[in-house]
Amino acid sequence: MEVLRTPDDRFADLPEFPFSPNYHDIDDAVLGTLRLHYLDEGPKGGKVILCLHGEPSWCFLYRKMIPIFVAAGYRVIAPDLIGFGRSDKPTQLEHFSYQRHIDWLVSLIETLELAGITLIAQDWGGLLGLRIATEHPQRFAQISLANTGLPTGDQPMQAAFLAWRKYALSVAKFDAGAICGGYLTKDPTQYLSEQIIQAYRAPFPDQRFTAAARAFPSLVPITVDDPATQANRKAWQALMVWNKPMLMCFSDNDPITAGGDKAFINRVPGCRHQPHTTLKGSHFVQEYDGENWAKTVLAWLDNCAS
Template structure:
């Protein structure tokens, strides 16, 4: 596996993300390739853990407005970059990426850090990977906060998602920062757009971002059996599970109905509708933080 690493200099000009970088090395379970995972780790090491997982095509910079308030509330915030994103290593070939591999990579990372008592805060692919981690190691998780994401188990893809998937496959250009900007209700600054572009200095660095939409398991995707097995765990999940989807995301609108009432832990939770587009961390970070603290304090 050929692996790329974005130079540190690419991140030097980001003025609104001053958290110290941390790194852990994991081994790919298929061929043993060593991969470096970047993560933010803020707050007391003995405090309850809040795991903030980003999605496509962002990186942990997405949570910059949320990390501080959750730490100030007394928690340890850990926010990784998925392999292929941010400061984490980036396999260069699209064929190096699969849904199962992403779950295995992040499971290895959690085990390497020995995280437990985790409140998971997730969105987009952060939920596709994060909820599979919950199913694989439920003993390490204490609660879940889900925004604008899901755990598809086949079926038809929404029209808005089909358009996005086609764009990711066929567009000759793939401007990461502008894509993020298109998924928010507020207008990002030029500096913020540049920060989202920073991890991807060349076309080769975008292999993971390009392939992710094609890995979402709609239809008869090979990942569907794994999804069904994960849902068997969630169908028994009695720990807190709070949904806080936004009111302006055409891709995941209504997605909370697939969880509320089905997952036992959703009962009695103050599910909320946040304001914004797909990347609600940019549009309504305070609302997302309130939801996280509700669950973290209960867990």
């Protein structure tokens, strides 16, 4: 079973990214030892903010938000999911499952002994983070979500998502830079600079490295007999009695998750009386309005503490 590691020189001189790498080794029963990369910024004794990305991005997505959190005295942990960023990349689709991604992240959280966590999550960061938070509630204090969800397969998925699922599996050249830059538009540079687009391409020197990104859409439960359905239903049961503060910061122009914040606002007690905010931009809202999300979270955390 082949596991690839992106050469370090692919990450040299990235724009707006002065952070040092950290690594955690995971003992996987099937794949052996996997190296997971994460950022660890700010004071080690500071309150923890855990930033979880989705696909096909990596912790580079949070580069505008991390300095704002650190300046406010927080410790920021921002991992690269296995298969993304500087983390190791198994090459076969069947190497990935919803549960394995959760197990890999929990290994990091437990090893770093993280507690009192404020979870910041977007895209698959929410699908994973919400499962982890509801299964390990003693480690989490607050949650802020953007452009994500927790599907169970009980409701039909949007046509836009089903098209994305098909695209990820079938496209000959999976181009993470173009996807993050323009969300499948013909000219991604109208949104991001070429340097930033190249930074999103950096983890994937060739198509052998893209298995995780291709697999992720197919791991979303879209039928009631999906392997993740029961666990996600259980997570929703926990969320429906979740009283810890939860803040929605969805964006105003995401074709995949538009309106998804209402599922949480209407069902999760911790969402009541919170200053939910609509951010600007498309799916990768950290690029379009990340600074505003970070500042909104800090003001909210100050209010939660008072």
